[in-house]
Amino acid sequence: MANDSDGIDIDYVANLARIALTDQEKERFSGQLGDVLKYIEKLNTVDVSGVEPTAHAFPLENVWREDAAEPGFPVETALKNAPAVRRNMIAVPKVVE
Amino acid sequence: MSDPLYYRTASALSRELEAKKISSLELVRAVIERTRAVDGTVGAFISFDEDDALARARASDARREGGEALGPLDGIPVGIKDILAVEGQPLTCASRMLGDFVSPYDATAIGKLKAAGAIPWGRLNMDEFAMGSSTENSSVKTTANPWNTDCIPGGSSGGSAACVAAGEAPLTLGSDTGGSIRQPAALCGVVGMKPTYGLVSRYGLVAFASSLDQVGPFAHTVEDAAILLQAVAGYDRRDSTSYKTDIPDYRAALQENRGPWKLGIPSEYFGEGLDPEVEKAVRAAIDFYRKEGCEIVEVSLPHTEYAVGVYYIIATAEASSNLARYDGIRYTHRSSEATDAIDLYFRSRAEGFGEEVKRRVILGTYVLSSGYYDAYYLKAQKVRTLIRGDFLKAYNQVDALLTPTTPAPAFRKGEKTDDPLRMYLSDIYTIGANLAGIPGISIPCGFSGDGLPIGLQILGRPYQEADLFAIARRFEEAHDYHAKHPGL
Numbered sequence: 339m340a341n342d343s344d345g346i347d348i349d350y351v352a353n354l355a356r357i358a359l360t361d362q363e364k365e366r367f368s369g370q371l372g373d374v375l376k377y378i379e380k381l382n383t384v385d386v387s388g389v390e391p392t393a394h395a396f397p398l399e400n401v402w403r404e405d406a407a408e409p410g411f412p413v414e415t416a417l418k419n420a421p422a423v424r425r426n427m428i429a430v431p432k433v434v435e
Numbered sequence: 436m437s438d439p440l441y442y443r444t445a446s447a448l449s450r451e452l453e454a455k456k457i458s459s460l461e462l463v464r465a466v467i468e469r470t471r472a473v474d475g476t477v478g479a480f481i482s483f484d485e486d487d488a489l490a491r492a493r494a495s496d497a498r499r500e501g502g503e504a505l506g507p508l509d510g511i512p513v514g515i516k517d518i519l520a521v522e523g524q525p526l527t528c529a530s531r532m533l534g535d536f537v538s539p540y541d542a543t544a545i546g547k548l549k550a551a552g553a554i555p556w557g558r559l560n561m562d563e564f565a566m567g568s569s570t571e572n573s574s575v576k577t578t579a580n581p582w583n584t585d586c587i588p589g590g591s592s593g594g595s596a597a598c599v600a601a602g603e604a605p606l607t608l609g610s611d612t613g614g615s616i617r618q619p620a621a622l623c624g625v626v627g628m629k630p631t632y633g634l635v636s637r638y639g640l641v642a643f644a645s646s647l648d649q650v651g652p653f654a655h656t657v658e659d660a661a662i663l664l665q666a667v668a669g670y671d672r673r674d675s676t677s678y679k680t681d682i683p684d685y686r687a688a689l690q691e692n693r694g695p696w697k698l699g700i701p702s703e704y705f706g707e708g709l710d711p712e713v714e715k716a717v718r719a720a721i722d723f724y725r726k727e728g729c730e731i732v733e734v735s736l737p738h739t740e741y742a743v744g745v746y747y748i749i750a751t752a753e754a755s756s757n758l759a760r761y762d763g764i765r766y767t768h769r770s771s772e773a774t775d776a777i778d779l780y781f782r783s784r785a786e787g788f789g790e791e792v793k794r795r796v797i798l799g800t801y802v803l804s805s806g807y808y809d810a811y812y813l814k815a816q817k818v819r820t821l822i823r824g825d826f827l828k829a830y831n832q833v834d835a836l837l838t839p840t841t842p843a844p845a846f847r848k849g850e851k852t853d854d855p856l857r858m859y860l861s862d863i864y865t866i867g868a869n870l871a872g873i874p875g876i877s878i879p880c881g882f883s884g885d886g887l888p889i890g891l892q893i894l895g896r897p898y899q900e901a902d903l904f905a906i907a908r909r910f911e912e913a914h915d916y917h918a919k920h921p922g923l
Contacts (some may be wrong), residue, residue, distance in 0.1 A: 346801055348797070350804075357793055358760075359797075367793070371798055374723060376857070381745065381814055386818060386821070389818075393815050395872020395873075395897075396633060396678070398676060399677075401672075409537055419535070421763075430764055430779070432775070
């Protein structure tokens, strides 16, 4: 059961979410999300024993297709929205020392 | 036919195009002129491409001249929420994160529109990444409610609703994750429909909460909404949750399906928090159906009070996962301040996302995080099963449910921006349909004393959109709320 509505560890969660938050944002979000979590606590009163979870409203089975190659975008099209391109590749900061 | 060209229904325009009383070029010019005249006040559009629309209008006229018109939508402009990909056009989701993005391909719904000869018209404003109920979370601009420009148009598809209400396009497409079509339709006095989950392909619809998102139409009339849904519905192998089914002829069904129907009134939708003027208008609509010979039955959806809580767990969890793709690497805003690759993620996302998106990604990350998953996410999925069960049980008894679309008419700009929970509760009557996957339509059913539109929501059985259209049409043909336009 979820009871710790005042206990969102905002630094930990923001790190997981890979978002740099300002101190003001951290303070504001902690308060607002605390309110939301408190509201959500009412789910604790529902008896769900024996109830299956619903991931999609209608039961889905795996959808298969033939493993056949289809044409994709030309390189120029695929790179058109890239923020930095070098020699037909997306340029990124150095990731290995 | 006294309405100016830009305020005529798509079905009327379609007949006039067919009879060659008007050309698509004239129509598109009238819509462009109207948009230029009023959009400075309304703010429905983020951008529009006049040259593209005019070229497509000329092509449509040429087809018709050659006897090769493609159907009822050929030559008719359809406004597009800025969340659906149109090849060669910008796609921003009203976010700085996608500021310069240009779509390399068409969403399936857009491809189908083009194949029907319709003209995709402009990029309509929305809450950033469809997260919001007032379109105030757009990073680009706010949109005004055409009935009172101090009020919000609803959201997240606020631009799509305001565009139709203001006569800037006869039809628009939006998306609905928790009410984002029906709520703004109600607040702007137009028809808006969320189809059954899986009826319209989500390919090329930017993902917010994948198990809840659906594309759907906005229009002046039920028949127009049916025409637009007809064009975009259908199985698509590019969407693994697309549903394989024969799509009935919705317009034919409007003629054939005359009821009477057995209609349910869920008591939970008429409780505390419902504005008295909204209740009065919706009760009057219920009386209308009773007088028309429909059997009206009180039903109960006992888990309704948990829907908003379940929604804000499931939708934010799915969003936190879906929005992980906006990493500053491949096609998004990239921070110029980053010191290394990891820092690039943190800074690009901090700079690219607006406040509500950050708040929801944080909440979604939290409810999925180690130690909390069972308590929040799994629990919410189980309560979702109960909510869905409530609806399916009701449909054993009745053909459809009648409810208010929103607890109150449009609120004023800025009224709820500092209180996310209050904003979230404005979706209380629409969220259930997304969790259950069922179709819902909102139609105009009255006005408040201040002249703001009120919406009647009709919720139907899965894949029975034809019934919903027929039931909605019955009310519409006996009333003229849908034919009223704001004084802009």
